[in-house]
Amino acid sequence: MAQVGLLTLSHGVPAGPQAMQHPVNVFVKEYLEGLGLPVPYVHDYCQIPGRLQPAIDQLTAQGVDTIAVVFLYPTSTNREIQNPRAELGFADPPQGWKFPFHPVKTDARLLLGRTLGTHPLLVDILEERLRAVSTDPANEVAHFIIHGDQTYPSHALHEQKSEELAQLLRRRGIWAEVTWSTFYPEPNTEQVCRAILERTGKKIVATTTMLEDTYFNQEKLPAGLFALPAGSYAFNPAPLLPHPAFRSYLLFCLAETLREHGLDDLVPEEARGNWCARPDCKLNADPRVHREERPLACLTVDCGWPR
Numbered sequence: 001m002a003q004v005g006l007l008t009l010s011h012g013v014p015a016g017p018q019a020m021q022h023p024v025n026v027f028v029k030e031y032l033e034g035l036g037l038p039v040p041y042v043h044d045y046c047q048i049p050g051r052l053q054p055a056i057d058q059l060t061a062q063g064v065d066t067i068a069v070v071f072l073y074p075t076s077t078n079r080e081i082q083n084p085r086a087e088l089g090f091a092d093p094p095q096g097w098k099f100p101f102h103p104v105k106t107d108a109r110l111l112l113g114r115t116l117g118t119h120p121l122l123v124d125i126l127e128e129r130l131r132a133v134s135t136d137p138a139n140e141v142a143h144f145i146i147h148g149d150q151t152y153p154s155h156a157l158h159e160q161k162s163e164e165l166a167q168l169l170r171r172r173g174i175w176a177e178v179t180w181s182t183f184y185p186e187p188n189t190e191q192v193c194r195a196i197l198e199r200t201g202k203k204i205v206a207t208t209t210m211l212e213d214t215y216f217n218q219e220k221l222p223a224g225l226f227a228l229p230a231g232s233y234a235f236n237p238a239p240l241l242p243h244p245a246f247r248s249y250l251l252f253c254l255a256e257t258l259r260e261h262g263l264d265d266l267v268p269e270e271a272r273g274n275w276c277a278r279p280d281c282k283l284n285a286d287p288r289v290h291r292e293e294r295p296l297a298c299l300t301v302d303c304g305w306p307r
Contacts, residue, residue: 002109003062003066004039004266005042005067006042007041007044007067008041008044008069008071008072008250009046009055009072010043011045011073011212012028012051024213024214027213028211031241031242037250037251038268038270040063042059046081046083052087052102056110059108060107064108066108066109068254069088069110070257071084071085071115073116074161074209082094088110090112111257114257116211117161118164118165121245121252122165122245122249125240127169128243130175132236134175134234135234136203138175138176141202141204142174143179143196143205143233144162144166145180145206145207145208145209145225146158146180146181146221147183148182148184148188149182149184158182176200179192190223190225191224193206205234205236206222206225206236207236209240211239211241212241217239222235251270251271254268254271
């Protein structure tokens, strides 16, 4: 039987030759690889050139011949994902890309999973981040900020997954409303939040959807909030990591990717509870539908999964 491994990739901080010593990169890699998954596992970075080959080699050196590759990156088709996808053989190199191109060579079978998009476990993290700055949920508007994308269909996918996340959080019935915005394009965070304040008169409690703790979640994404009147909002800059829900999320990603490629028998026993068994569950969607366009079951079916 094939030996399965998991490779996850996030943006990373591209801090020149010393990038792998950057505290954020060190923390994320060590944190994720220390979660004790039931298969060989490596985490590495999209935006640090040349990192994919050693990551693949690290897995194959452990006897892995089937690798599920999951981008822990906002749902998008922009060039920052296109380049590493092409290096792994999943796509053609993007035209006009100015950064170094390092195609991976391996005899292992590589399976592409879905990007970081919508999942109840991710909503668990958003709920916790928002609760940390919330004092009167019934009279507050919960709001999360995503990076956004200037191009289509990338921007459309960002919008779809953001609205799915909002739907999941609304179903929990905690805040008066749940809204979201993008850093770009327009309407951006400041424009959206000013309209919310004018329409509702309620305080906004906000957070971001960034995986890693960088200037994006600390400064760039919340810049629109900072332009709002003092006292009209509260902001939690904490990224998605660290959070205990992430281990279960990685098991879900592994199981979904293997099942999508007809490799149910390779799903580790611990990961087998990470999908809904109902026949009408959208997790069992037609595989011809692009994975990024598939909503999860809990958007359309009250199946109780994964709770």
